[in-house]
């Protein structure tokens with residue numbers, strides 16, 4: 319969920335973000351977990367170069383999801399099946415493209431609140 323409005327970002331198995339690249343093009347990103355990594359699916363015309371810094375926003379309240387501890391990380395709150403909250407950080411640097419519309423985003427670390 320969003321750390322600002324506590325709106326639910328999860329749809330099915332995916333987490334939905336509003337994203338913006340350095341050319342100020344905007345899109346939506348759906349991320350789902352694949353093992354230790356999260357893969358993102360976005361519109362094929364939303365282009366990000368490897369190493370590009372992508373801005374992540376909550377699609378509900380439109381606030382930036384930048385993590386306060388590191389400007390290269392994005393922060394969301396996950397609630398596990400027992401109701402326990404975890405802060406989860408993702409790198410906001412665009413990663414390797416496995417296909418033209420999927421980019422992978424590494425899960426940096428889990429931190430307990």
Ligand SMILES: [Zn+2]
Nearest residue numbers: 320323376379
């Ligand atoms: Zn929000």
